[in-house]
Amino acid sequence: MPPVTPRLGSPLGSSRKPLEVLVADDDVLLREFISLQVEELGCRVSTAEDGQQACDALDAGAFDVLITDWQMPGMDGTQLIERLRARPPSDSYLYIILVTSRAAERTIREGLQAGADDFMYKPLDQLQLELALASARRIVDLQQRLSRRNMHLSRAHSRVRDAYRRIRSDLQAAAVTQRELLPHPSLTGAPLRHTSIFIPSMEISGDTLGVDQLDEGRWMFFHVDVSGHGVPAALSSVSAHHQLSMLRPMQNIDLPRGIASLNDQLYRRPGDVYATMICGVADMRSGRIEFVRAGHPLPLVVPARGEPHFLEAGGPPVGLLPQANFPVTEVSLAPGDRLLLYSDGVTECTSPEGEEFGEDRLALAAGDLRAEALEAFVNGLRARLLAHRGSTTFEDDVSVLVIERA
Amino acid sequence: MAEFSKSGDVLVVQLTEPRLDAARAPALKAALTQNVQDKPDRIVVDAQGLDFMDSTGLGVIVSLLKMMGANGKLGIVCGEGSVRKLLKITKLDQIVRPFGTLDDAVSALGR
Numbered sequence: 338m339p340p341v342t343p344r345l346g347s348p349l350g351s352s353r354k355p356l357e358v359l360v361a362d363d364d365v366l367l368r369e370f371i372s373l374q375v376e377e378l379g380c381r382v383s384t385a386e387d388g389q390q391a392c393d394a395l396d397a398g399a400f401d402v403l404i405t406d407w408q409m410p411g412m413d414g415t416q417l418i419e420r421l422r423a424r425p426p427s428d429s430y431l432y433i434i435l436v437t438s439r440a441a442e443r444t445i446r447e448g449l450q451a452g453a454d455d456f457m458y459k460p461l462d463q464l465q466l467e468l469a470l471a472s473a474r475r476i477v478d479l480q481q482r483l484s485r486r487n488m489h490l491s492r493a494h495s496r497v498r499d500a501y502r503r504i505r506s507d508l509q510a511a512a513v514t515q516r517e518l519l520p521h522p523s524l525t526g527a528p529l530r531h532t533s534i535f536i537p538s539m540e541i542s543g544d545t546l547g548v549d550q551l552d553e554g555r556w557m558f559f560h561v562d563v564s565g566h567g568v569p570a571a572l573s574s575v576s577a578h579h580q581l582s583m584l585r586p587m588q589n590i591d592l593p594r595g596i597a598s599l600n601d602q603l604y605r606r607p608g609d610v611y612a613t614m615i616c617g618v619a620d621m622r623s624g625r626i627e628f629v630r631a632g633h634p635l636p637l638v639v640p641a642r643g644e645p646h647f648l649e650a651g652g653p654p655v656g657l658l659p660q661a662n663f664p665v666t667e668v669s670l671a672p673g674d675r676l677l678l679y680s681d682g683v684t685e686c687t688s689p690e691g692e693e694f695g696e697d698r699l700a701l702a703a704g705d706l707r708a709e710a711l712e713a714f715v716n717g718l719r720a721r722l723l724a725h726r727g728s729t730t731f732e733d734d735v736s737v738l739v740i741e742r743a
Numbered sequence: 744m745a746e747f748s749k750s751g752d753v754l755v756v757q758l759t760e761p762r763l764d765a766a767r768a769p770a771l772k773a774a775l776t777q778n779v780q781d782k783p784d785r786i787v788v789d790a791q792g793l794d795f796m797d798s799t800g801l802g803v804i805v806s807l808l809k810m811m812g813a814n815g816k817l818g819i820v821c822g823e824g825s826v827r828k829l830l831k832i833t834k835l836d837q838i839v840r841p842f843g844t845l846d847d848a849v850s851a852l853g854r
Contacts, residue, residue: 564798565765609772609802613833632833653834657805681798693825733797 356380356474357399361391361417362406362436367461371404371436374466388412392420400431401477402470404457407437407444415444415451422452430480432473436461508540508568515541515571518578520548524712527743528621529556532715534722534737536682543570544680544736545578549585554622557585560678560738561614562633564654570734573603573610577655581616590618592629596655596663600631603656611656615678624670624742629663631655634681635696637703641673645703647696670742675714677703678740682733689727698725711741744770747778750787751853754779755845756807757789763800772803779810786811787818787848788839796826805835816840818848 358380362368372382383398385391387409395403403421407414414435421431432455435448439458448456455472457465522532531548543563550556559581563570577599584595596616603611615636617628630636632654635647652663670676679699686694698721706717718737723729744767746757756775760767779786786807790796796804807817818840821827830836842848 562798564802609799609806611798611802611805613798632835635832651834653838657802657835658808658838685797 353478356401356470356477357383358402358404358470359383359385359391359394359400360404361385361388361409361414362404363387363409364406367406367436371461371466374461374463375404375470378467378470380470388414388417388420391417395421395431399429401429402432402434402473404434404436404469407435407441407448415447418448418451418453428484430477432476434469434473505540511568511571512537512540515545515575518575519546522712523548524710528554529619530711530741530743531558532711532739534715534719534735536731536735537571538566538682538731538734541568541571542566542734542736543574544682544734545574546678546736546738547578547582548738548740549582551585551590551618554620556619556621556740557590557617558619558628558678558738558740559614559616560633560680560736561612562680562682562734562736563612564610566734569608569610573612577603577612577614581614584616592616592618592627592665593663596629596631596652597661600655600661600663601659604659606656611654613654613681619670619676619740619742621742624672624674626668626670626676626740627665628668629665631663632657634679634684637677637679637696637700638668638670639675639677639703639707641671641675641707645677645700645707647700670740672742675703675707675711675739675741678738680734680736682731682735683722683737685733686722686726686731686735688725694722694725711739715739745774745778750845750849753785753787753849753853754783755787755789755849758793761792761794763790763793763796763803765797765799768799768803771800772806775803775807775810779807782810782812782815784812784815785818785852786815787820787842787845787852789845789848790819790821790826791845793821793826794824796829801829801833801835804839808838816852818842818852820845820848 358375360368360371363386368384372384375382383394385394388411405414405417418433433453434455434457435453436457437444445456455469457469523530533546543566546560548556548558561574561577563573580599584590613632615628615630615633617626619626630651635649637645637647639645648666650666653661684694684696702718702721706714748755820842827841830841
C-alpha cells in the first residue's frame, strides 16, 4: 500500500483544532469552489457574499483566516482589509488572504499596504490554497503560542506585583513600628537634650537608638548598629533595643555585665549576626557620662568651646567573640558640650566619586556647626551628609544620636 | 572570591576581590565553609587587595575563628588602609592580628 501523503494543513497532518476560515466572494461559483477546497484541507468554512457580510460575520464569530476577493460590490477587498485592520487589536490574529489577478500589481501593493498577509491569484488551484493555508496555520499557531505565553507572563507579573505590594506594605508598617521605638527629640529641655538622625537604607533599619530617663538627673542611652541591613538586621536591632531597655529598671546599671550578657546571647545565636553599640549612663547633674563602646564607631565629643575629638577606648562588637570584656569609658560634659554617636553608615557613606564621608569630615562639620542650637546642629550635619552623598538614598543604614548637656 | 594554599602549617586564604560587603560576604562564607573543614590552628587572610570591607565582611572574617581549633590563631595581611582601621576601631586587632606582609604573618603565626 502506498504511503499516505497528508495535505498541508489537513487533519491528517495535525491533531490541532481546525482553522476557522471565512470566504468572502460575490461570485457564487468561486465562493463554492474555494469553500469546498478549504473544507477538504480540514478547515471549517463560513461564507460571505460581500464585504459588509464579511464584517458582520467577523463581528459575530471568531475566525483564524479570511479569504477575500478583491472585486466585490460595495466594499472591495482592499477596503474590507483596511476596515478590519483598523479595529482595536484583539488577542487573536486574523490572517488575511487577498484573491486577485496576477497582473494586478497595483492592487497587490494596495492590498499589502492595507494589511493583507498573503495573495492568491486567479485562476485558483488547489496548490495555491494548500500553500496559503499552510502559511496561515503557522502564523495562527505562532500567534496562539505567543498569546498563551503572554497570558502566563501577565499572570506571573500580576502575582509578583501583588507580592511586591504586600511586602512593601508590610515593610512600611514595620518601619512605622520601628520608628515608634525611637526617642522623641528633647531640644529645649534641661539638663539633658537629645535628638537624632535615622535614615534606613531600606524601609527598615539595622540601627536603633534610645534615650531613657532613669531618675531626676540620670539618663540611659544607647546606639546600636546590627551587621548587615534589611529585615534580618532590623529584627535583631529591635531585639537588641528591647534587651538594652531592660537594663533600665536596674538600680545601678552594671554596663559591662549587661553588655557581656547580650554578647553571650548573640554569640550563641546561629548565623553571623553581631552588633556594634554604645550604651551608657549620663548623670547630667555632674556632667559625667559612663559608657561601654562595643566595636562601635568612635564617639565624638563636641565641646561648646574647643575642638571636637574622638574617644578611642572600647571593646569588641557584641556577638562576635565568646566571653569578651567590655571596659567602661568615662567622659565629662560641661554645659553646652555634646556627645555624638553615629553608625558606620555615616562615615562610610560614599560620594558619587566613591569618596567616604569619613571621620575627618564628620569632626569638621561638628566643629563648624557647634555654635548652632541642637536642632540646627543636627540639621546641618544631615545637610552635609546628603550633600556629600549627592542623593537621599544610602547603601547602609545611617543614624546619629546627639546628647547635649544643657 | 578566595584562593586557598598552605605555607608550612599555615592555611593562607587570599581574597581576590577588591570589596567585601553584604553582597559578596555570603559567597566568601560558603567558600570558607567548604575549604576550612579540618579545624586548622593557623590561618592568615591575605587582604592586601581589599579596598573596602563593611561590617558583614568583617563578620565573615571573624567567623573563621569559629572554624578553627580552640587555640587557633588568625592573622590578616592588610597594610595600613581602611581594613586595619576597621580592625582597630572594633578592637578586633587584638584577636585578628594585622600584618604588613604575608611573609611576616606566616612567620609570626607558623610554628
